[in-house]
Amino acid sequence: MPGNLCEHCVGMCCRYLALPIETPEDREEFDDIRWYLLHEGVSVFVEDGDWYIYFAADCRHLQPDYRCGIYQTRPRICRQYTTENCDYHSGEYGWEQHFTCPEHLDKHVREFFADERRRRTKPSSTAKRPRVKARRPAKPIRGRPGPTTDIAGRPLPRLGVKR
Ligand code: SF4
Numbered sequence: 072m073p074g075n076l077c078e079h080c081v082g083m084c085c086r087y088l089a090l091p092i093e094t095p096e097d098r099e100e101f102d103d104i105r106w107y108l109l110h111e112g113v114s115v116f117v118e119d120g121d122w123y124i125y126f127a128a129d130c131r132h133l134q135p136d137y138r139c140g141i142y143q144t145r146p147r148i149c150r151q152y153t154t155e156n157c158d159y160h161s162g163e164y165g166w167e168q169h170f171t172c173p174e175h176l177d178k179h180v181r182e183f184f185a186d187e188r189r190r191r192t193k194p195s196s197t198a199k200r201p202r203v204k205a206r207r208p209a210k211p212i213r214g215r216p217g218p219t220t221d222i223a224g225r226p227l228p229r230l231g232v233k234r
């Protein structure tokens with residue numbers, strides 16, 4: 072691409088902000104996310120398994136020509152951002168899920184809890200094994216004699232026992 076990449080862009084990186092949020096695990100937490108999504112311009116996305124809230128909001132200093140109006144004093148986060156891996160060409164960006172409305176989330180929630188029910192009802196590998204009751208070897212109790220015969224009734228040798 073000839074020239075500075077930003078000259079070909081409409082300031083995409085200056086038109087939103089995204090913040091990490093807790094990964095929802097129960098119905099209450101999903102309901103909080105539903106509340107976020109009831110708001111205009113808010114969406115939620117999942118990237119590499121991490122959840123983020125996204126606000127579509129132009130920076131107050133984005134100029135009509137899509138340049139920064141406070142370039143010399145722009146915040147740290149803007150200084151660290153480069154065209155190497157930016158929104159214009161996606162770079163390494165890419166979400167697995169992007170919820171733009173509560174209905175979209177509802178579908179995910181139904182699938183999430185259906186999967187969880189399946190996981191919970193799925194027999195585990197150990198559950199299929201025949202149940203064998205573990206037997207502990209007879210253990211002498213201090214002060215009392217231990218077994219003196221084997222299961223056939225033969226006397227057991229009493230090794231190391233001083234009489
Ligand atoms: S850094 Fe990327 S997304 Fe931001 S204005 Fe330049 S080209 Fe556009």
Ligand code: SF4
Binds near residue numbers: 085138146149
């Ligand atoms: S301060 Fe400048 S670089 Fe940072 S978001 Fe606003 S317009 Fe973009």
